[in-house]
Amino acid sequence: MKSIFIDCNDQLAPVWAKVIRPDDPAITVHHTDRVGDELPQVIGDNEIALDDHSYMPTSLVAQCPRLKHIVFLGTGAASYMNIAELKERGIAVHTIKGYGDTAVAEHTIALMFAAARDVARMDRDVRAGAWTPREGMQLLGKTLGVIGIGGIGGEVVRMAKGLGMNVIAYNRTPRADTPCPLVDLDTLLAESDVVSLNLVLNDETRGFLSHERIARMKPGALLVNTARGALVDEQALIDALKSGDIRHAGLDVFHNEPLKADHPLAQLPNVTLTAHAAFRTAEASMTLLRRAIDIVKTIGT
Structure with missing residues (x-):
């Protein structure tokens, strides 16, 4: 089947060269870094598209x-395309x-x-010439x-235990074997000095950390999100950061990416952005x- 990697950026290009094999x-x-409205022209008559982080709206x-398969480089395809609508059009999305x-747990x-x-x-x-030592936690x-106590969450637990932290977790589905005590969500929010979001984004988890749930967090807690921006009510987060109810947020993901310089989150001093x-x-x-290439091989056989 005819295939294209639609957005191989400068960072991924040398990695691609290392993992691709003659067979x-x-x-x-x-x-390119990201494909926009020119998506149909880029895909052309290809049947398989590998997508790093380009938005793929159903209208495009x-x-x-001829497109039948999208291989998304990661787990968060739902942030970049409507999987249900694509399925109705006969297009399978592979994550x-x-x-x-x-890597994510370390970050x-x-x-x-x-x-x-x-x-x-x-x-x-x-860097601005101000010498202001700040008291930390x-x-x-x-x-x-x-x-979320999946693969990433489990690694976060392992690392945090090594730091001497007391670790508790909440999982949406029951699990028999967990690396730390499981508690209900309200208990976790009320007792945690730091909350780490490690959920997959889907229709059930979109907006998971709502205004009401943010209000139940321990006053002055830290929030770290390396999962998906849409898991959090963004305005409620901004309000909690402004009031100090959330002391500081470490964010790697956002509702719309790239995050614009004039976005409210980028203006707050108690937010660390990556x-x-x-x-x-x-x-x-x-x-x-390598796994993406192997998926293409499997699809084509």
Whole structure:
């Protein structure tokens, strides 16, 4: 089947060159950071499209009559396309799990430290000529609440225990074997000094951390989100950050990406921002692209 990688950016291009093999199916590589309204022209008559992080609205995909499969590089396809609508059009969306659990968990811990110690804010101050030491939160002995105890959440638990944190978790479905005590969501929100979101985004979890749930969080808690921006009521989060009910947020994901410089979250001093990069390590990227190629091979046989 004719295939194209629609948005191979400069960071992924050298990784692609390392993982592609002579016996792999032919896959056209379109070099760009992100595809926009030109999506139908880029896809053309290809039947399989590999998508890193380009939005694929149904209205544009409908102009790609030969497209039958989308291989999304990650788990969060629902943030970039309407999977149900595409299924109705006979287009299957394939996602890739588990390729970067450790990478995302490490980034989660990094954001937790940055939020606890105001690292980014002090960095900005020093660069601007202001010497303002800020009192941070010591994490030893504090309670971390992990929402979603899948592969990434499990790695976050493992790392946080190594730091001497008390770790509790909430999972939407029962689990027999968990690396830490499971509690109900209200208990987690009320008791956690740090809350880490590690849920998959779908119709049931969209807006999961609602205004009401944010109001139940422990006053002055930290929030870290390396999962999906749409899991959180954005305006409620902004309000809680402005009031100090949430002391600091470490965010790698947003409702609309890239985040614009004039967005309210980018204007708040008690927010540490990264560019949806939690999974971006050489090791994770190599695993991700190799699995994507293998999916294309499976589809074509």
